[in-house]
Amino acid sequence: MTRPAVLVARAVFPEVIERLAAHCEVDVNREDRIFTRPELIARLAGKAGAFITGSERIDAELLDANPQLRAVCNMAVGYNNIDVDACTARGVLASNTPDVLTETTADFGFALMMATARRIAESEHYLRRGEWTKWRYDMFAGTDVHGATLGVLGMGRIGQGVARRGALGFGMKVLYANRSRLPADVEATLGAKWVDKATLLRESDHVVVVTPYTPQTHHLVDAAALALMKPTATLTNIARGGVVDDAALAAALKAGRIAAAGLDVFEGEPSVHPALLEVPNVVLTPHIASASVPTRLAMASLAADNLLAALGLGPAAGQPPTPLNPQVLARQG
Numbered sequence: 001m002t003r004p005a006v007l008v009a010r011a012v013f014p015e016v017i018e019r020l021a022a023h024c025e026v027d028v029n030r031e032d033r034i035f036t037r038p039e040l041i042a043r044l045a046g047k048a049g050a051f052i053t054g055s056e057r058i059d060a061e062l063l064d065a066n067p068q069l070r071a072v073c074n075m076a077v078g079y080n081n082i083d084v085d086a087c088t089a090r091g092v093l094a095s096n097t098p099d100v101l102t103e104t105t106a107d108f109g110f111a112l113m114m115a116t117a118r119r120i121a122e123s124e125h126y127l128r129r130g131e132w133t134k135w136r137y138d139m140f141a142g143t144d145v146h147g148a149t150l151g152v153l154g155m156g157r158i159g160q161g162v163a164r165r166g167a168l169g170f171g172m173k174v175l176y177a178n179r180s181r182l183p184a185d186v187e188a189t190l191g192a193k194w195v196d197k198a199t200l201l202r203e204s205d206h207v208v209v210v211t212p213y214t215p216q217t218h219h220l221v222d223a224a225a226l227a228l229m230k231p232t233a234t235l236t237n238i239a240r241g242g243v244v245d246d247a248a249l250a251a252a253l254k255a256g257r258i259a260a261a262g263l264d265v266f267e268g269e270p271s272v273h274p275a276l277l278e279v280p281n282v283v284l285t286p287h288i289a290s291a292s293v294p295t296r297l298a299m300a301s302l303a304a305d306n307l308l309a310a311l312g313l314g315p316a317a318g319q320p321p322t323p324l325n326p327q328v329l330a331r332q333g
């Protein structure tokens with residue numbers, strides 16, 4: 001039997017490549033340079049499957065140029081880089097990596113929110129610049145996290161993880177805005193109250209953005225939304241660039257409209273809006289919320305499991321663990 005060929009579009013753990021190589025001919029982007037679109041299309045020629053990350057965009061044009069593709073497996077829970085409908089229409093299985101990163105990402109969201117509220121990055125830069133000459137009563141005085149009101153915009157698995165940390169660990173009052181309401185028992189455990197976006201923005205001391213990026217959530221936090229927030233409030237974005245209007249946020253931070261922000265994701269990343277680099281009251285990290293070694297390995301392994309299974313290989317042949325369009329499998333079966 002001929003072994004299917006797959007593309008691993010970015011560098012990844014060697015043990016994951018070895019697992020794939022036990023079943024497939026593997027073409028790895030060892031250089032780890034993000035392929036241009038024509039390069040990606042060309043490199044997919046003859047490939048039955050692709051192991052991708054958020055930096056590869058999969059859409060109708062790419063799929064039509066590679067009609068032999070049967071599976072595109074994302075090493076990320078977010079899948080705004082994949083046109084799932086276009087995949088489904090062409091019988092291509094798409095998958096993501098939910099669950100394995102929930103707690104790690106919630107840890108990071110909470111850490112970024114705390115660093116933002118307590119001005120950790122800003123004060124560290126000050127110390128490194130050699131500007132610390134004396135203690136002062138108001139030096140880097142920030143905002144309390146314990147007992148404050150936490151507003152979670154988007155209450156999926158990661159949002160609930162952030163809310164749990166706030167409610168159970170820090171005695172925070174939790175507000176959340178989400179399309180659907182949580183089951184009553186989950187609300188009760190978190191002491192969480194379902195409110196509309198405007199109420200959440202007006203009443204929260206710390207707003208954490210955890211929604212998927214879709215046309216509906218584009219600039220969910222824009223200048224008008226920021227204008228509703230308390231001047232003492234913080235905003236943390238661990239969702240996707242584009243959910244927050246970065247230019248409007250930079251202007252709000254500069255004007256002191258809100259106290260501070262923590263951003264792990266950016267519109268047009270890895271570029272960062274230049275105005276954000278100029279304001280001191282923002283903590284900036286390079287899209288690392290899920291980046292603990294065990295979690296990144298779990299994500300890569302899950303993406304590989306999906307790829308092998310979608311191609312009818314390995315112990316779970318035919319049953320990818322986390323498909324986005326399982327109806328494709330039913331059709332193939």
Ligand code: DGY
Pocket residue numbers: 054075076077078079101290
């Ligand atoms: C995810 O899993 O969606 C993270 O943002 C990493 O891309």
